Amino acid sequence: MRDLTDFDEAGLAAPPLLETRGLTFAAGGRRLIDGVNLTLRPGRRVAIMGPNGAGKSLLLRLMHGLLTPADGGVLWQGRRLDAAARAAQAMVFQRPVLLRRSVLGNLSFALRARGVPRHLRPARAEEALARARLTGLARSPARRLSGGEQQRLALAMALAGRPWVLFLDEPTASLDPASTHAVEEMLAEAHAQGVTTVTVTHDAGQARRVGDDLVFLQAGRVAEAGPVASLLDAPRSGPLRAWTEGRLWLPDR
Amino acid sequence: MPGLMEAFWDALRLIALGDADLWEIIGLSLRVTMTAVGLSCLIGLPLGAVVGAFRFPGRTALSLILNALMGLPPVVVGLGVYLMLSASGPLGVLQLLYTPTAMILAQMILVTPIVAALTRQVVEDLNEEYAEQFASLGVRRMERVAALIWDARYSLLTVALAGFGRAVAEVGAVLIVGGNIDHVTRVMTTTIALETSRGNLHLALALGAVLLVIALLVNAAVMAVRHTAQKVAYA
Ligand SMILES: Nc1ncnc2c1ncn2[C@@H]1O[C@H](COP(=O)(O)OP(=O)(O)O)[C@@H](O)[C@H]1O
Ligand SMILES: [Mg+2]
Numbered sequence: 319m320r321d322l323t324d325f326d327e328a329g330l331a332a333p334p335l336l337e338t339r340g341l342t343f344a345a346g347g348r349r350l351i352d353g354v355n356l357t358l359r360p361g362r363r364v365a366i367m368g369p370n371g372a373g374k375s376l377l378l379r380l381m382h383g384l385l386t387p388a389d390g391g392v393l394w395q396g397r398r399l400d401a402a403a404r405a406a407q408a409m410v411f412q413r414p415v416l417l418r419r420s421v422l423g424n425l426s427f428a429l430r431a432r433g434v435p436r437h438l439r440p441a442r443a444e445e446a447l448a449r450a451r452l453t454g455l456a457r458s459p460a461r462r463l464s465g466g467e468q469q470r471l472a473l474a475m476a477l478a479g480r481p482w483v484l485f486l487d488e489p490t491a492s493l494d495p496a497s498t499h500a501v502e503e504m505l506a507e508a509h510a511q512g513v514t515t516v517t518v519t520h521d522a523g524q525a526r527r528v529g530d531d532l533v534f535l536q537a538g539r540v541a542e543a544g545p546v547a548s549l550l551d552a553p554r555s556g557p558l559r560a561w562t563e564g565r566l567w568l569p570d571r
Numbered sequence: 572m573p574g575l576m577e578a579f580w581d582a583l584r585l586i587a588l589g590d591a592d593l594w595e596i597i598g599l600s601l602r603v604t605m606t607a608v609g610l611s612c613l614i615g616l617p618l619g620a621v622v623g624a625f626r627f628p629g630r631t632a633l634s635l636i637l638n639a640l641m642g643l644p645p646v647v648v649g650l651g652v653y654l655m656l657s658a659s660g661p662l663g664v665l666q667l668l669y670t671p672t673a674m675i676l677a678q679m680i681l682v683t684p685i686v687a688a689l690t691r692q693v694v695e696d697l698n699e700e701y702a703e704q705f706a707s708l709g710v711r712r713m714e715r716v717a718a719l720i721w722d723a724r725y726s727l728l729t730v731a732l733a734g735f736g737r738a739v740a741e742v743g744a745v746l747i748v749g750g751n752i753d754h755v756t757r758v759m760t761t762t763i764a765l766e767t768s769r770g771n772l773h774l775a776l777a778l779g780a781v782l783l784v785i786a787l788l789v790n791a792a793v794m795a796v797r798h799t800a801q802k803v804a805y806a
Binding site: 428 | 704707718
C-alpha cells in the first residue's frame with residue numbers, strides 16, 4: 319500500500335507530525351479499518367474521501383485517540399499518542415456538539431478545558447468570536463443558532479485551543495453554499511496560521527479547496543493516496559475511478 | 572347531607588381567615604419537606620451524576636439498586652427510621668423520635684433515591700451526547716460532572732420538583748416517626764388522616780384543598796421549567 323510519503327516531495331523535509339502504522343480497528347468480527355498507513359506532515363492539508371461506511375469517521379477518531387486500535391498504532395511526532403499529544407489536536411464532529419449555554423459560554427468552556435488561564439480567556443474568546451463572525455451572537459443560546467452558525471462555533475471551539483492538527487468530519491455536509499464558504503474561509507485562515515487540517519468530505523470540489531493530498535478510503539483500506547488534483551484528474555485505483563464516474567464500486571468476488 | 576356542606580363552608584372559612592393552627596401545620600409541612608428535598612438533592616444530584624457520567628465496576632448494580640429504591644414503600648421507611656431512632660435503637664441516644672428532624676430524615680430516605688436515580692438517567696443521556704466532545708477537548712473528570720449537572724439544570728430542577736411532590740404528599744413515614752403530635756409534628760397529611768377519623772371534616776377538607784393546590788403548583792412549575800428550557804433551546 320502506498321502512503322503519502324511516497325510522493326509528498328514538498329513535505330519530505332519536515333518530520334511527520336502524525337503517522338499511522340498498520341492501523342486496524344475491528345468490531346463485531348469485521349476489520350472496519352484495515353492496515354492503514356498515513357503520514358501527516360506539518361502544514362500539508364489532507365482530504366479524506368470514500369463511500370459511506372468506508373471508515374472515514376472511524377479513521378479520524380483513531381487518529382485523534384478517541385478509539386483504541388485493535389492492531390497497529392498512531393504515532394505523534396514519533397511517539398505514542400497520549401493525552402498530552404491529544405491536547406495538540408482538535409476535532410469538529412459531523413454533527414456539532416454544543417453545550418446548553420450561550421455562544422460565549424461554549425467558547426469559555428473550551429478554553430478552560432484546554433487549560434487556558436482564566437485571565438486570558440476573555441480576550442481569546444473575543445478573538446474566536448470574531449474569527450467565527452459570531453460576535454453579535456455572543457449571548458445567544460448556542461443551540462438556537464442556525465446550522466451554519468453552529469458549525470462555525472464548533473470550529474471556533476476546536477481552534478480556540480490553538481491545535482497543531484485539526485480533524486473535521488464532513489464539516490459542511492448539511493450547510494448551504496454561503497455557510498460552506500464561511501467554514502472553508504475559517505479553515506483557510508487556520509491553515510495560514512499553521513494548523514494542519516484533515517477534512518473528510520464527499521465533495522470533490524471541496525477536497526481540492528481544503529486538501530493538498532487526498533486519501534481515498536474503501537472498506538477500511540486506503541485505495542489510493544496522493545496529491546489531490548492528480549488523483550481526482552487521473553484516478554488509477556478501481557474504487558476511485560468508480561467514484562469519479564459516479565457508480566458503486568463492486569470488488570471482485 | 573347538611574353536615575358535609577357545613578364542613579365545606581367551615582373549611583373555606585378556615586382558609587379565608589388564615590386560621591393559626593392551619594398555617595402552623597402548612598408551615599411545618601413545607602419546612603420539613605423542603606429541608607428533606609434540599610438535603611436529598613445535595614446527596615442525590617452528585618451521586619446520580621457520578622453514576623451517570625463514569626464507568627466503573629458495579630455501576631450497573633448501583634443503577635439497579637437506585638431504581639429499586641425509588642419505589643420504597645413509605646411505611647417501610649417509617650418503620651426502619653423508627654427502629655433506628657427508638658430508645659433501644661442504634662441512634663436512640665439522639666432522642667430524635669417524634670421530632671421534625673426524624674420526619675426530615677424519613678423523607679430524605681424516601682426522596683434521595685428518586686433524585687439520584689432520575690439524575691443518573693438524565694446525566695447518562697447527556698453524557699452520551701457530550702462524551703466524545705469532552706474527550707476531544709480534554710475535559711477533566713470533575714469538570715465533566717459539573718458541566719453535565721449544569722447543562723442538565725432544567726431537567727434536574729424538574730427532578731427536584733418530582734421529589735418534592737412525592738415527599739409533601741407522603742403520610743406513612745412521617746406518621747410513624749413523627750407521631751402526629753399537636754403543635755410539634757403535625758403536618759398536612761397526618762392531620763388529614765387523624766381529623767378525618769375523628770369526624771373533624773372541616774380541617775381535613777381545608778388541608779386537603781391546600782395540598783391539592785400545592786400539587787397543582789408543583790405540576791405548573793414543572794411545565795414552566797420545561798417551557799423555559801425549550802424556549803432557550805437548552806432542552
Ligand atoms: N463503534 C463502532 N462499533 C462497531 N461498528 C462501527 C462503529 N463505528 C462505526 N462502525 C461501522 O464501521 C463502518 C464505518 O463507519 P464510519 O467510519 O462511520 O464510516 P464513514 O466512512 O461513513 O464515516 C460502518 O459500517 C459502521 O457501521
Ligand atoms: Mg462518517
